[in-house]
Amino acid sequence: MPKAQLFITCLGDQFYTQTLQNMTQLLEHLGVELSFPPEQTCCGQPHFNNGFESQAREVARNFLHAFGRSDAPIIGPSGSCVSMVKHHYPGLFPIGTPEHDLAAEISSRTFEFTEYLVNELKVTDVGAVYPHKVTYHASCHYLREMGLKTEAKTLLNAVKGLEFIPLNEEETCCGFGGAFTVTYPEVSRSMMENKVKNILASGADTVVMCEPGCLMNVAGGLHKAGSNIKAMHIIDLLASK
DSSP: EEEEEOOOOHHHHOOOOHHHHHHHHHHHHTTTTEOOOOOOOOOOOHHHHHHHHTHHHHHHHHHHHHHHOOOOOEEESEEEEEIIIITTTGGGGOSSSHHHHHHHHHHHTTEEEEIIIISOOOOOOOOOOOOOOHEEOOOOOOIIISOOHHHHHHHHHHHHHHEEEEOOOTTTTOOOTTTTTHSSSHHHHOOOOOHHHHHHHHSSSEEEEEEEHEEEEEEEHHHHOOOOOEEEEEHHHTTTT
């Protein structure tokens, strides 16, 4: 039986607890034995992205302590948070130090949820049923830093009853970018409105993504536009029966 550790992320913990429950249930249904390191906190991405590297390092140390006591894979529902651990943790610590070695080892076994299903478990069909027209937004970190281009669509294409509709400018940023929304609110709003315009024009009744931050932003944009189109995390769609 494969084992894995749950990395729940901040937005997941604060706003998307049902998504986390669905992630747990899907993994357990696939026979994965899960554990939850209770000491985990933020991955440090907000500090890191805003130039506070020393603070990010302290948060990373806590993450290494929490997840370093097991050699099981670490699975998260967010491409950006997983990318922080996978691509930026080793660089926070000097080469040759035990912390650098541990960060590099942990980064090698940290996976985004769809990446873990498709590329590690070799699962493409989880038995989901969702008879709706669905389009897909490719989140920036998921696509560009993680390099995940086909995994989400592979899982969506196996969902019974789902009609997939391509999204114009699928790979264009939705304008979230964490602190970007606060630092450059006008630019962020324009990008979000452009994304919503394309979603409205798609003819889909559901838009899916793999990133809680993008989900929050897009869902808010759709609500502001008065649209009934549903914004969903892919985990929630895959939990549909």
